[in-house]
Amino acid sequence: MKGGMKPSIQAYNTPEKAADYHAGLQPGSIRDRMLQVTAQTLRDALPDGGRVLELGAGTGHLTRKILELNHFAEVLPTDGSEEMLSVARNSMPSVPFQLLDYFDPDWSQSFSGIRGVVSSLTFHYHPEKSRLFREIHALLPRGGVLVFADKIAPDHPLQASLFDYENARRWLKRHPLPEEVAEVAQKTEAWNRQSGKHLETASRLLNHLERAGFMAGQLWQEHNHAIFAAVRK
Numbered sequence: 001m002k003g004g005m006k007p008s009i010q011a012y013n014t015p016e017k018a019a020d021y022h023a024g025l026q027p028g029s030i031r032d033r034m035l036q037v038t039a040q041t042l043r044d045a046l047p048d049g050g051r052v053l054e055l056g057a058g059t060g061h062l063t064r065k066i067l068e069l070n071h072f073a074e075v076l077p078t079d080g081s082e083e084m085l086s087v088a089r090n091s092m093p094s095v096p097f098q099l100l101d102y103f104d105p106d107w108s109q110s111f112s113g114i115r116g117v118v119s120s121l122t123f124h125y126h127p128e129k130s131r132l133f134r135e136i137h138a139l140l141p142r143g144g145v146l147v148f149a150d151k152i153a154p155d156h157p158l159q160a161s162l163f164d165y166e167n168a169r170r171w172l173k174r175h176p177l178p179e180e181v182a183e184v185a186q187k188t189e190a191w192n193r194q195s196g197k198h199l200e201t202a203s204r205l206l207n208h209l210e211r212a213g214f215m216a217g218q219l220w221q222e223h224n225h226a227i228f229a230a231v232r233k
């Protein structure tokens with residue numbers, strides 16, 4: 001997959017998308033709470049000082065929450081989209097946001113001394129979670145920590161019926177709804193196709209983590225948003 005911009009980066013690499021994404025975080029929303037718990041979990045899992053790496057940081061929503069906790073000596077936020085990084089740098093000029101495509105096989109080679117890796121709402125774009133977790137494992141020392149938040153796929157039919165907007169779409173077919181609602185559903189579907197999502201269930205993610213050499217657990221879930229923490233064995 002090396003060479004050429006990945007669809008999941010391309011989808012975020014326009015000034016409009018970046019500005020829109022940045023403005024879209026509602027205080028008190030599921031996403032906002034999830035980012036807060038992710039930042040606190042990373043802090044609680046590691047001693048103070050040290051260097052942590054953030055993958056797919058986007059415009060820096062999680063980065064800001066981590067920095068506000070004032071716990072780490074260094075936070076290195078990275079993203080593959082120049083446009084997302086440009087918004088991030090404008091809103092936090094003193095933070096060293098770096099361009100990094102973490103789907104590339106050799107992405108981890110430029111980092112050393114990393115004690116923790118953190119990420120939110122981006123791993124579901126990676127087509128090979130087992131490879132990604134092995135790469136993160138190789139980057140961390142024993143006892144190093146990976147904390148990530150992401151959307152998950154349903155594990156069983158009941159969860160599916162709660163998560164899956166297919167149900168809403170079926171319902172929509174039976175009950176004509178205002179045009180705007182159908183338009184939103186169509187836009188979501190088009191976005192999912194364009195950006196190339198590879199959602200996995202919580203149990204599969206935990207399985208990939210264990211097999212890569214982590215001791216891992218799921219810490220939090222609200223609707224289809226979840227947080228995982230993993231310690232390198």
Ligand SMILES: C[S@@+](CC[C@H](N)C(=O)[O-])C[C@H]1O[C@@H](n2cnc3c(N)ncnc32)[C@H](O)[C@@H]1O
Pocket residue numbers: 006008009012055056057058059060061062078079080081084100101102103104119120121122125
């Ligand atoms: C939904 S946004 C999440 C941004 C941020 N983590 C947050 O929670 O607000 C997904 C981000 O993943 C980034 N991304 C997707 N594929 C990537 C890749 N291969 N390498 C680096 N970043 C990637 C996109 O550029 C985008 O900024």
